[in-house]
Amino acid sequence: MALHSFSILLLPLFFHFILTSAASRSSDIAGGVRIWPLPALVTHGGQRRLCVANTKDFRLNTDGSNFTDASGILKEGFLRLLDVVRVGHVVDANLSRLDSSALLLGIHIIVSSPSEELQYGVDESYRLSVPAPAPAPGKPAYAYLQARTVYGALHGLQTFSQLCSFNFESRAIEVRSVPWNIIDQPRFSYRGLLIDTSRHYQPLPVIKKVIDSMAYAKLNVLHWHIVDTQSFPLEIPSFPNLWLGAYSKQERYTTADAEEIVRYAQRRGVSVLAEVDIPGHALSWGVGYPALWPSKDCKQPLDVSNEFTFKVIDGILSDFSKIFKYRFVHLGGDEVDTTCWRSTPHIRNWVRKKGMNESDAHKYFVLRAQNIALSHGYELVNWEETFNDFGSELSRKTVVHNWLGIGVAPKVVAAGLRCIVSNQDSWYLDHIDPSWEKFYLNEPLKNITDSKQQKLVIGGEVCMWGESVDASNIEQTIWPRAAAAAERLWTPYDNLAKDTNQVFARLAHFRCLLNQRGIEAAPVSGLGRSAPWGPGSCFVQ
Ligand SMILES: *[C@@H]1O[C@H](CO)[C@@H](O)[C@H](O)[C@H]1NC(C)=O
Ligand SMILES: *[C@@H]1O[C@H](CO)[C@@H](O)[C@H](O)[C@H]1NC(C)=O
Ligand SMILES: *[C@@H]1O[C@H](CO)[C@@H](O)[C@H](O)[C@H]1NC(C)=O
Numbered sequence: 001m002a003l004h005s006f007s008i009l010l011l012p013l014f015f016h017f018i019l020t021s022a023a024s025r026s027s028d029i030a031g032g033v034r035i036w037p038l039p040a041l042v043t044h045g046g047q048r049r050l051c052v053a054n055t056k057d058f059r060l061n062t063d064g065s066n067f068t069d070a071s072g073i074l075k076e077g078f079l080r081l082l083d084v085v086r087v088g089h090v091v092d093a094n095l096s097r098l099d100s101s102a103l104l105l106g107i108h109i110i111v112s113s114p115s116e117e118l119q120y121g122v123d124e125s126y127r128l129s130v131p132a133p134a135p136a137p138g139k140p141a142y143a144y145l146q147a148r149t150v151y152g153a154l155h156g157l158q159t160f161s162q163l164c165s166f167n168f169e170s171r172a173i174e175v176r177s178v179p180w181n182i183i184d185q186p187r188f189s190y191r192g193l194l195i196d197t198s199r200h201y202q203p204l205p206v207i208k209k210v211i212d213s214m215a216y217a218k219l220n221v222l223h224w225h226i227v228d229t230q231s232f233p234l235e236i237p238s239f240p241n242l243w244l245g246a247y248s249k250q251e252r253y254t255t256a257d258a259e260e261i262v263r264y265a266q267r268r269g270v271s272v273l274a275e276v277d278i279p280g281h282a283l284s285w286g287v288g289y290p291a292l293w294p295s296k297d298c299k300q301p302l303d304v305s306n307e308f309t310f311k312v313i314d315g316i317l318s319d320f321s322k323i324f325k326y327r328f329v330h331l332g333g334d335e336v337d338t339t340c341w342r343s344t345p346h347i348r349n350w351v352r353k354k355g356m357n358e359s360d361a362h363k364y365f366v367l368r369a370q371n372i373a374l375s376h377g378y379e380l381v382n383w384e385e386t387f388n389d390f391g392s393e394l395s396r397k398t399v400v401h402n403w404l405g406i407g408v409a410p411k412v413v414a415a416g417l418r419c420i421v422s423n424q425d426s427w428y429l430d431h432i433d434p435s436w437e438k439f440y441l442n443e444p445l446k447n448i449t450d451s452k453q454q455k456l457v458i459g460g461e462v463c464m465w466g467e468s469v470d471a472s473n474i475e476q477t478i479w480p481r482a483a484a485a486a487e488r489l490w491t492p493y494d495n496l497a498k499d500t501n502q503v504f505a506r507l508a509h510f511r512c513l514l515n516q517r518g519i520e521a522a523p524v525s526g527l528g529r530s531a532p533w534g535p536g537s538c539f540v541q
């Protein structure tokens with residue numbers, strides 16, 4: 001089966017088609033489009049369906065692809081797809097009774113780039129089609145998936161998995177409403193989720209499950225807030241006493257664990273953005289190296305007057321650069337309270353001798369840390385306080401991470417810097433009050449009209465701060481609200497619902513799909529992490 005080559009330039013021409021099919025999309029769960037996040041362009045047929053061949057017969061065909069799949073990343077993605085579409089029921093249909101023209105025998109995937117490198121800005125577009133049954137007697141059909149990179153192909157497989165459903169009469173997996181034609185690509189390159197392993201340790205399998213669920217929603221950056229005031233769980237070979245700041249010996253990550261998280265995420269199209277939050281939020285560093293504390297009575301921010309502080313930061317970022325290959329490293333920089341610098345005589349004297357005041361010293365710290373990160377080949381992310389306090393002096397390679405409130409992104413991009421949007425009133429998952437509607441409606445480009453400035457908003461991130469989540473409740477606090485943000489960050493603006501009533505049913509369907517796949521996503525209605533309000537179908541709660 002041959003399709004015309006895919007050009008992104010054609011995309012805008014197609015938008016009005018999908019808008020005209022919006023009515024069926026919003027109301028009809030069974031037969032209509034229920035993909036989450038909604039693709040850029042979808043068309044589909046009516047009553048016809050194809051039966052998905054049994055596992056042992058359902059094939060991956062990569063003929064004609066430039067991508068050789070030497071590491072098996074695509075094959076693994078394909079096998080995972082088979083698992084998730086079959087996990088819900090025992091598929092015991094006798095397909096040999098079926099006319100072969102009603103059978104979908106596999107997916108033909110063509111990837112044009114031979115590279116497996118996952119990096120910021122990687123092409124994630126794909127084009128997926130599932131044909132109608134051939135006029136009998138026909139050849140068994142293949143779905144056709146075309147992508148520039150293997151990561152676009154993985155997104156296409158996720159979309160395909162959402163087209164599949166179990167037929168309770170035939171006991172087979174089928175794709176209804178064929179033929180399908182989908183052309184898709186993300187609106188933003190950075191679609192993040194923060195996890196915080198300092199406030200509570202998260203075991204490796206928990207982090208991996210979070211990564212699995214991110215891939216279902218096409219989120220693509222795991223922002224790993226590894227260490228903070230409360231604990232330092234990660235091994236740092238350059239300074240081996242740092243992880244003495246862990247809660248316990250058991251609650252630690254070896255460098256091999258960290259590499260495994262990066263590898264696991266990469267195989268699913270998810271990059272890992274590592275963070276050290278300095279100079280505040282770093283008390284735990286001094287458990288292993290007390291010289292990093294201003295004094296034993298006043299323990300943060302890190303001692304700005306001590307050269308050793310910057311040696312440790314250099315060691316950490318040097319070790320990071322061997323594990324975390326994403327273009328950016330996050331240097332934190334939020335909530336810096338310099339009282340300890342003022343109250344500690346040797347620091348107060350140092351600040352004065354340098355002809356600085358406390359805010360100068362804070363700036364000196366942030367800019368010096370930026371230079372260290374740059375020397376290890378990273379571009380930088382800093383929380384917005386650094387921009388609010390001395391934005392014009394930050395490296396031009398800084399991405400400003402908004403969190404305090406709305407209205408920051410317009411200022412950041414007007415200053416010519418890049419921005420990630422995470423305003424806490426809408427995109428903080430640890431805040432239980434904001435509803436999924438609030439998550440859905442938070443628009444990163446609000447009040448930014450200049451198209452050059454719009455491009456500087458590289459995306460957004462929902463933040464799962466760890467004070468009140470551990471392995472027992474992290475999934476239900478992340479989902480389903482993170483999915484609402486995921487659609488905001490993936491789907492073209494014109495396809496997004498202005499009225500959230502139009503998307504409730506589709507989001508509820510996605511939440512039930514997560515549950516079916518073993519993810520403990522909470523009910524959609526109600527606040528974050530709420531229990532079901534009473535007996536009832538998953539699809540209405
Ligand atoms: C499946 O159906 C075919 C054709 O009707 C029949 O020959 C075969 O025995 C069936 N197999 C099973 C396992 O029921
Ligand atoms: C394979 O790569 C070549 C060279 O970059 C390119 O011309 C061709 O279109 C690619 N093939 C596919 C199927 O994308
Ligand atoms: C600190 O000093 C700088 C000049 O070096 C000045 O611009 C700034 O206002 C001072 N900040 C405070 C809080 O005094």
Ligand SMILES: *[C@@H]1O[C@H](CO)[C@@H](O)[C@H](O)[C@H]1NC(C)=O
Binds near residue numbers: 406407408446447
């Ligand atoms: C957009 O601008 C309006 C008018 O200045 C302001 O009231 C509103 O809070 C802004 N919204 C965001 C999200 O920045």
